[in-house]
Amino acid sequence: MYYQLYEFNHAALQPARAYADAVRLFYSNPMNPVAKTYFGRSVAAAAEVFERSTRRYTKPEFGLKETSVNGVKVAVNEQIVWSRPFCDVIRFQRDLPEGAHAGPKILMVAPMSGHYATLLRGTVETMLPYADVYITDWSDARMVPLADGSFDLDDYIDYLIDIFEQMGPDTHVMAVCQPSVPVLAAIAIMEARGAKTVPASMTLMGGPIDTRKNPTAVNELAEEKDISWFRDNVIMPVPWPNPGFMRQVYPGFLQLSGFMSMNLDRHITAHKDFFMHLVKNDGDSAEKHRDFYDEYLAVMDLTAEFYLQTVETVFIRHDLPRGQMRHRGELVDPSAIKRVALLTVEGENDDISGVGQTKAAHDLCVNIPDDMRHHYMQPAVGHYGVFNGSRFRSEIAPRILDFMRSNPAGGLKTAKPAAAVAAPAKPRAGTAKKPAARSRKPSTGSNSAS
Template identity: 65%
Template sequence: MDLAYFWYEGARALMAPARIAADVTRYAVQNPANPLAYSPYARSIAAGCEMFERVTRRYGKPHFGLDSTVVDGVAVPVTERVVWERPFCRVVSFDRGFLRPPAEPQPKLLIVAPMSGHYATLLRGTVEAMLPNHQVYITDWSDARMVPITAGSFDLDTYIDYLEAMFEDLGPDLHVMAVCQPAVPVIAAVAVMEARRAHPVPVSMTLMGGPIDTRPSPTAVNCLAQERGQAWFERNTIAYVPPTFPGAWRRVYPGFLQLSGFMAMNLDRHVTAHADMFDHLVTGDGDSAEKHREFYDEYLAVMDLTAEFYLQTVETVFVEHALPRGVMRHRGEPVDLAAIRTCAILAVEGEKDDISGVGQTLAALDLTPNLPDARKAYHLQEGVGHYGVFNGSRYRAVIAPRIAAFIRAMAAERREPAARAPHLRAVS
């Protein structure tokens, strides 16, 4: 498996002439000067060429493209600014250009994007929904193949170190949202900080579809990791980065392998979507075709993960269940969730989540016995799967407002320590 990346890149190079030929053919048959350009025959050829080019293309890192938002009924411009940076991550701030300050103070919210193969731009909709009422930051993780090997290693311990540094630099009065995979390192970082009474600890953390304890409602992903174990993943999924990239010879879990796993889980849906895309192109349904392009331009853009991070996560989270069993360690020190006494927790789950089953994120509330119940909340969103927990219509209409209300309540309690926030554990 070590040389799989070399074979993959070699195959891509061999396909390059065919991709160029497909592009040339498509432009030729779509040229307005071509008398056959508007015939069903020409549209079919052009559609086939576009589908071939898209299936064999390397998709680059997308842009957030969030140029404006609406605050208190007024449209304001949004600009991106890097406020924290290390070799494997940078934190991007979405700065809003106010003509006048908002009517009420707006909380600082750090969205910790998953390091699971996709870029942080997958959370574009997550950011967009929170922008009107929060100063939003997001972790923009680096593609491991683009990080020189001289930058050192990056494992789960390093991940937690990074989070602690972010919390300290962005605090005080910071709220954190962990989407899926980062739920474990985020709650671990908070526990470590609370155990040593470090300041500033985040005011609250929202854990969304995260694998805090993968034993309840195990999914196919959980079962595969449990059955195969770390050694199998190291033999079958780890490869060296080819010398054509800055991160040459770094051991990684390649993004194309992660993507193949994602696609295989719902292969029939992806095949149907691409068949429909071909039909849209042939019939001239430009709007539907553009929606397909937008979705798959994001979905097919993947990044590599460092081997040490990937393997340590598999072993710690999915095989050993170290965090819920109380045996997880960070830099040799125990990660004790009982140390969490001040940072409020909102657990959000999707009823149809096939990545993190129902109960896996909720476990965070039971594993923090010294956190007052008034600072714990739970939201189960009916009718949504994993993606719907942090994106889509129900996220915008129901989940995002629930998170915003929780953050406001916890922020108010922090400003007025004597006040008691209402118990927000609920099912919707």
């Protein structure tokens, strides 16, 4: 019912949005003398703020048409190399200069948590000059017909295993936030089966491996409610005329409202500042606001079965760190991982996945050799800064690339090359050391996706 009401309100506001857009165009037209006055810019700014605050934001494009390799600009083309109803794998094919090395093959597993894979546009852009980049492009559940079947956490893990098998053992996996758990689970299952196609390394970034450590507001909500509360309050059928009509989903707009409510004052201030930038004709600052919110406000629905299983497994029962997670009846045992290098990355100010939640992977993967594992905690960044922004480009990305180059397929060590993006910054306060390797198995006693 709430989803239908949301759709109705959106449709009802369409005439007002069209009128606001016409007002904006009229008062910002350079042929209109009023457009150059404070009054004209104020009216145009108010109209734009209203229109942008009430529109539905569609799936953005990556828009990465070129990159620079060895100082030479080259074209970039998107190619779908693997496809299923709920996910495509996109390769950013570069026209490499003659003699240029492709670099490590990186599969970025984007979060399936309400935002599109384009949230990692900056992550892809940073890695493109130095690596062969692929990314999982998860589908909006409201766009997938019921005839295509269901999709839960077990299906998610099956997808990852199939992708790893297709891409081969020279693949380096980057899991950003939510997929840290299913990526670790998929690799553990493959190792237990003796698969020859396990990735060379996995980099887990700001992920909810063990949400009992430094729980955030997101974690505490899951602790306070049982799974029936989530089923009764946030699961809704997709309304007509969407292709996924009648599919049970966790709507993207609910996920977005939850995230925005955590920092509501910051978003209100950002829109007030946006209004003032428009009035003052500060085009650069206004454009940065548009770029950020065009991405942030574009949301997708999650299937109910995936959302509920993830909440229960990861955030309520903590099955993985307790040694009780199962995939289609098969125990997920991270201690089986021996050939896949492990890098964990956290942000000091992360308010989605608290400090220590990702590092917990080292306590589970006890049989990875010490020289094939490392943990890094980036000072002065929040959740978003773990995978995007200036500190990611200058301090985190070089470490990731060096780690991948130092851990090729099959665990065959090579000399550590010079940093590709920039010289890695010297360890700063808060940088964690490598955890010591252990041979014992983790105890079996007794994050919604972010």
